[in-house]
Amino acid sequence: MPIPEIFVIYTGERKTRPSEISLSQEFFGGKECAVDVKVKIIYDGKEGDIINQYVIFTKVCNEQMKIYGRTRKAVMEAIRICKDQNVLREYLISREKEVVSIMMVLYDEEEIMRSYVESEVYEATQKAQYNEKIETAKEMIENDEPIEKIIKYSRLPKEIILELQKTRFAASVQ
Known part of the structure; x- marks a missing residue:
């Protein structure tokens, strides 16, 4: 079966500019795979043609976004x-109204995704920090440190430390 040919307009900055990219080459080291696609990359078209104008439009949008952020003003x-x-x-x-609407939807989707990733990273960081505090408290409990010292160094509330002490005591009784 012939490999389908797909064209992509690339508007970003790139040092190397291959004329085409192959899925199997890029992701599977050139090995045969069940699905392969060759993508022909178009970078800027010929001066004045529709592709060239589109690339210029995206670059102007990116410049304005750097100045005004992802806003209607940009x-x-x-x-x-x-x-x-x-x-x-x-x-x-x-079609100015339509272009504005589409661009704002694109900005909103990118903002939502960025916000989601940031919140996931924040939650993971918070969980890791909390687990580290718990481990510090457990270690200090094992060393029979005074509760005030455990509170100070673990930065955990007294109630959690007392619960950890109960759990340790219950485990040592069994």
């Missing part, structure tokens, strides 16, 4: 600049 400025530079001008004039 989108509106990008549209204004592109219309002034005759980049996608007719399209932006006829």
